[in-house]
Structure formats: C-alpha cells, structure tokens
Amino acid sequence: MIALTIADLAAAVSGDVHLAAPDTPDTVVSGAVDTDSRLIGRGDVFVAKPGETTDGHVFVGAAVEAGAALAIVEHVVDVEVSQIVVADAVAALADLAREVVRRVRADGDLRVVGITGSNGKTTTKNLLARILEGEGETVSPRASFNNEVGAPLTMLRVTEGTRFLVSEFGASAPGEIARLAGLVDPDVGIVLMVGMAHAGGFGGIEATFAAKSELVRAVRPGGLAVLNADDARVAAMAPIADERGVGVRWFGRGADAEVRADDVAVTADGTTCTVVVDGEAHPLRLRVLGEHHVMNALAAIAAATALGVSAADCIARLETVEIAERWRMQPLGSDSIRIINDAYNASPDSMSAALRTLAQITEPSQRTVAVLGAMSELGEYAEEEHDRVGLLAVRLGIQRIVVVGADARRMFLEAVAQGSWDGEAVWFATPDEAYEYLVGELRAGDRVLVKSSNSAGLRFLGDRLGESFS
Template identity: 80%
Template structure:
C-alpha cells in the first residue's frame, strides 16, 4: 500500500481511531493489507473480518505478533496495536482501496483494466498481467481475488510506481461488479462471455447479461470496451459502451472480430497453436496453456494490452512463456504414461463442456479418455438440467470412462448411463477417497484423465493425489 498516515486512513474509511504504542495521527503506515493474520508482514494492516466459521477479531494478537502496525476492527479488542473502529470492515477496505487508487492515479500514470465474464477471468487476468509486466510494474489479483474482499485487497497493493492495475471482477448477484468497478474507474473493460456460471444467484442468463454489462457501464468517456465478438450477448453490450462515450475493441475467431482475431487453430496435448491478427498485423502464437477455449482468453489479453500501446510481437513473445493458467486450472500433472489434467478449481456448464472437448481433442487413437467429474455450484434451479447436459455431452464426445464423484453430481452419472454408458463405462462414488481407490486400479498406460468440478466439490485435491500417484 502507498504510505498514508493514520489520520488519512481513518478519514478514508470514516473510522474512529484508538492509538496505541506511542502512535499519533501523523504516524505513517505503508505495509500490505490482509484479512489473514498468517500473511501479515511487519508494518502491515490487519483487517479483522468476521466470517462464517471464525472471527478475525480473535486473531488480532496473532497479527500483532507478526508485526501488524494497524488493525481495522468492528469492535475494539485488547491488543497492543492502534485500531481504527468502523461499522463494516469490508466496506472500509473498499473505501480505502478507492482512496489509494485515486491518489496514485492523480499523482502518476496508473492505467486500470477490469475483466469480467462467466468463465475465463482468472486465466485472462494472468495472461494480461504477463504481457503488461514487461512494460512496467503491474498489480494483478492473486488466485481468484475477485470478490468484495479480494478485489479491494488487490487494489491496495498498488504503489506509487505501479503502472498497470489489472482487476478481476466476479459476482454472484446484480450490482457487485458495478460496486467493485466503481472503486477504480477502469479505462479498459474486458467482457469475455455471458454463460450459466452463477446463474442461480443472478436469476437466469438475461440477468447475468445485465450484471456483466455493469463493467461496460462503469467505463468513462474515452474508455475502451474489449468485447467478445463471438458471444451474441457480449456483442450486445456495444450500444451500452456507446452510451458511455466509450469505444469498442472486438476480439474473437469469427468474421466480426475486426480488431483481434485467431485463425488456423491447432490443438495438441502440449498446447494450442494459432495465427493471431491484431490491427492488420499477423503473427504465429503457440500457447502452452492446455485447451482450445484459452485461445479466446489470449485474444482478450492481447486486445487489452495493445489498447495500451503494447506491440503484438511483445504480447505474443510474453504469452508464449506462460506454462499454466493457474494452479488447478487445466494443470498438467502425472507423466506421459498417465497424464492428469487438474481443472477442478472452478466449473460451470460452459467451462465443463470446454474441458471435456479439450480432453477429447488431445487424446490420441491409442490412448483412453477418462473424465473424473464433480458438481457445478451456484446454478440454483438450473442445476439438475445442467448436470444432465454434462453427462450427455461426455457420452456424445465418446469419453471412455466417466467417473462421477459426490452426491450433488450424481445426475451426471445417471444421464451418462441413460445415454448408453453401460458396463462400467460410467461409475459413481460418493467420496473422493472411494474414487481415488478405484482410479488407482483402473488407470493404465496411455490414459488421459480430466479432473473437473467446482471448488466446493474438492476434487482439486483428488487431482493432486492422482498427479502425485502417477508421476
């Protein structure tokens, strides 16, 4: 975080100061801000956030032991650290993030880009950050820090020398993206796709469209909306950009992707090769991140980066250094003998379909496809229908072994059986341990194994176990 004195921080968060340890209102604080006491470093700011399972106020002492210089609290605690008392610490860190970003913008040339979409946000964020890091100091979210807590914490990592801030905006309800984007006023907004992820929270696909379009509405006059030309709902956001006085930059694989486009896509087990054309310049790109669907994420990253003046050649060279999108996202594990693809950090109907198609595409004629599938979360009333669709798709793609794990995902198994996956081609297990024991005996040389589920299903750890077992 930039250096601010206690008075400035208290003013930004509208808090009540309780000084300790000889601090004054002029005492300067410049350490990192975090809600996890275990991650606090000397001089840092600890945010005592109440949670569903525990309460951050119980860990103020632990944060002090690690060197916290200041604590944001909702009630005073007995601890030898200056505290700023606020009604809501989540709202406080948002207000502090707004102040920090505005201060840096006013003093320098900080450029801000926001990314949203039903799928692909984290991968696109990582790809764009890799490109921009070659241009100057870049701050981007760790993992999927894209919610009401994670997004402000990322923003608070901005310093006086930061050139680019890449913000990832997730949401499970209307209004959340508008609120988060409003903290930083992005000049570039990237919308990847409108799909069924979190449809239960939004109330359907049209409500999801309106929620994702909040990022475009947050752009100011002179801003740029980077839109997926291949997604009709995203393309329909162009008039919204025009209303804001923002221009549109199109990316995609179809003929309407007039600014950044991919052609001649070839998918292999070691990555995806294609020709990228940006503003009339064409270059070959070999993306090592597994999955044809990541072509669109790469195009989005290129479209945003070139908006900032990055050359296509530099963007391509930097993207070719990326080996994986993120841990647990199409992460290759195991060995050439048994290849495990651990993609179990997140799942939606669209990302599940993309991962299954990738499995089918990268498996050779003498190899076997194995899909280990868990539940997709946050689908609400659409959950049963969408899980059925996944089971149907797995059969239609010819996946040779379908292993469904966890009671919430059972409909995938039932649909696969109903569609013809008999004779143990599809199996079901209630627990990951049972599935692991089965796979230990079932997997053989030449198998290509996809592990895919939402985070809540916990199959990412099953993927790790399988990767280690067959390494």
C-alpha cells in the same frame, strides 16, 4: 500500500482513531493490508473482518505479535496497537482501496483494467498480467481474488510506481460488479462471455447479462470496452459502451474481430494458431491446454495492444506461460498417464470446453477418462445442466466416465441412459472411493480429466492422481 498517515487512513474509511503509544495522527503507515492475521508482517495493517465461522477481532493480538502497526476494527480490542474503529470493516476495506487507487492515479501513470465474464477471468488475468509486466510494475490478483474482500486487497497493493492494475471482478448477485468496479473506474473493461456460471444466484441468463454489463457501465468515459464478438450477449453491450462515451475493441474467431485467431490446432502440448491484430498476422504457440484459452489470449492481446504494447511483444510473452493457474487445466502425472487437473471452477460452459479438449488431445491409441464432480451455484438449472454434461461425455465418446459426489450423480445416470454401457460409467460417493478405483483402473496411454467446482473437492483428487502416476 502507499504511505499514509493514520489520520489519512481514518479519513479514508470514515473511522475513529484510538492511538497507542508512541503513535500520533501523523504517524505514517506503509505496510501491506490484509484480513488474514497469518499473512501479516512488520508494519502491516490488519483488517478485523467478521466472518461466517469466526471473527477477525479474535486475531488482532496475533496480528500485532506478527508485527501489525495498525488495526481497522469494528470495536476497540484490548490489544496494545493503534486502531481505527469503523462501522463495517469490509466497507472500510473498499473505501481505503478507492482512496489509494485515486491517489496513485492522480500522482502517477496508473492504468486500470477490469475483467469479468462467466468463465475465463483468472486465466485472462494471468495472461494479461504476463504481457503488462514487461512494460512496468503490474499488480494483479493472487489466485481468484475477485470478490468484495479479494478485489480491494489487490487494489491496495498498488504503489506510486505501479503502471498497471489488473482487477478481476466476480459476482454471485446483481450489483456486486458495479460496486467493485466503481472503486477504480477502469480505463479498460474486458467482458469475456455470458454463460450459466452462477446463474442460480443471478436468476437466469438475462440477469447474468445485466450483471456482467455492469463492468461496461463502470468504464470511465473515454475508456475502452474489450468485448467478445462471438458471444451475442456480450456483443449486445456495445450500445451501453456507446452511451457511456466508451470505445469498443472486438476480439473473437470471426473475420470482423479486430483481434482474432485463425488456423487453430489443439494438441496435448498446447494450442497453435495465427493471431491477427488489426490486420497483421502473428503465429502463436500457447502452451496452456485447451482451445477455449485462445479466446482468453485474444482478450488479453486486445487489451494490451490498446494500452500501447506491440502485438509482437504480446505474443512473445504469452508463449512463456506454461499453465493458466494451479488446478486450471494443469498437466500432472507423466507422459504415460497424463492427469489434467481442472477442478477449481466448473460451469456448463467450462465443463463442455474441458471435455472437448480431452477428446481433442487424445490419440486413437489412447483412452479418454473423465473424472467429474458437481457444478455449483446453478440453482434451479442444476439438474438440467448436469444431465447435459453426462450427455455430452457420451457424445464425445469419452471411454471412462467417473462421477463423484451426490450432487453430481445425475451426470452418471444420464451417461448410462444415453449409451450402451458396461461399466464405462461409474459413480462414487467420495473422492477417496474414486481414487481407490482409479489407481487400479488407469493404464498406460490414458488421458484423464479431473473437472468440478471448487466445492466438490476434486482438485485434491487430481493432485493425488498426479503424484501417484508421476
């Protein structure tokens, strides 16, 4: 965080100061800000956030022992440290992020990019950050820090020398993207796609469209919306941009996109294509597995070139990226038995893309194995969408379908109903049971996809399989 006095901090969060010796209102604090006492270091600011299972106020003492210089709390804690008392710690975190970004923007050359979409946010964030890091200090989220806590914590990492802030905006309900993006008024807003992820929380696909379009509405006038020309719902956000005085830059596979991909070829080593940027062609070898990640790369290129990065530099930097993120199409195991661990997030769209990638990268002499768990946050659409995944796995000719968990059982039942199965599809209640089956079932030449939402816990099953067959 930039250097601020305790008085400045209190003003930013509308809090009351309770000083501990030897501090005064003019004492300067410049450490990192966090809500996790285990991550606090000397000079940092600890935000005591109440949680569902515990209360951050319990850990103020631990934060001070770790070196915290200041605590933002909802009530005074009997610990010898200066404290700023606020009505709502999470709201205070957002207010502080807004003020820090405002100050850096006013005094420097900070450009802010916001990213949203039903799928692909984290991959696109990582690809764009890799490009922009070559231009100057770039701040981007750790993992998927994209909610009401993670997004402000990312924003608070900017310094006076930061040139680019890349913010990822997730949401499970209407209004959340508007609140988060409103903290920074992005110069560039990227909308990747409107799909069924979190449809249960939003109340359907049209409500999801309205929620994702909140980012376009938050882009500052004179800024730019980077929109997916291949997604009709995303394309329908262009009039919103026009109303706001915001330009539009299109990416996609179609000929009309300003940044597009031609001649896409998918292999087990990655994806090759020709990227055309404003009429100029560039070959790209993307090592991140999966054809669907080409669209994420196009979005990153569209945003970066709008910010002044040459297309050639974008391509060169993207080719250094080996994986999107841990547990996202992450290759594990060995050349003999390859495990693809993609079990951090799952939606109908990403599940379909991952299964298609599995089919594309498997040679005729090899066997496809899909280890599938539940997709969360689909609400009333859950049964129908799980059925569709089971059907798709059959139609793609996946040779072994291993379904794990009660919430995913419909995938197994649909696979059995749609094919002439003789043990090709199996179901297990727990990841441990699935692991015991798989270590005896997998053989040389198998290509294994592990795919589920985070809550299903299959990412750890993928890790275990990767270690067993490394």
